[in-house]
Amino acid sequence: MTINPDLQGRTYPAAEVYDVGREKIREFARAVKATHPAHFDVDAARALGHADLVAPPTFAIIVAQRADAQLIEDPESGIDFSRVVHADQRFVHHRPITAGDRLVAELHVDGVRAMGGGAMITTRSEIYALTGDARDGGGQRDAVATTTSSILVRGEGQ
């Protein structure tokens, strides 16, 4: 199956809300072998001026990969997940992610480039936190992070 070149420029709107919990921050921090107290101890995080536990620098990947799943699982995309290799990744943080945030991600397909029998696909997730009344589903949101990732979908024999 070949990758659909029309994917380029496609956007998947923010779907479900991701609620950032303290235990998820602790679990993710342990999983990446982080030991900084601001991931585990609310008082330590507050002493640094944060509202609550601070997420590690790569935590947003959870939200970004959920957004990416919309593309990968889209039957029109032609992507075979078992042939996907992560090629590069970037996180730009507009403000820290802390426990209690309600996040949404808007996915943009920025690039689709044929490579051999496969393709390199670059996606960008614009991650926002719902604020004020919007926390319960309204329209206000703060920009939190922009993540960019390229995946290589290997062709046959690659």
Add this chain to the structure above:
Amino acid sequence: MKPTLAELTVGQDLGSRRIEVTRTDLVKYAGASGDFNPIHWNEAFATGVGLPGVIAHGMLTMGAAVQLVTDWAGDPAAVVDFQTRFSKPVPVADTTGTPDAGAVIEVSAAVGMLDADAGTARVDLTVVSGGQKVLMKAQAVVRLA
């Protein structure tokens, strides 16, 4: 004491760290991140798609490598930009039931660039496993006072 921009020089060594990874760590990362691709936990599946064996999540290597920067900066939120390319897979041997690591990742950090106007330092990471650079252009931009 948090580092300040004024005391840094380009090329300055910011230390190193040795990270041991086991198959259990891969299962933990899969659960924590939601990335359940079987190439990270099933040997037969991994070799079946042409890999040397079960490999670590690139995002586990990236996420573990940046801890050196986080701890040095004194605040995880100081890392405002972090990027890398995944240049080589990190195969993780099955050492279940033994105290041995399945893979060892060596991380070292140095100051790559200083931007006084932005109040940031770029920290360049060298990340090696099995004698090969597994991350390329691993750069963290840190906001400092």
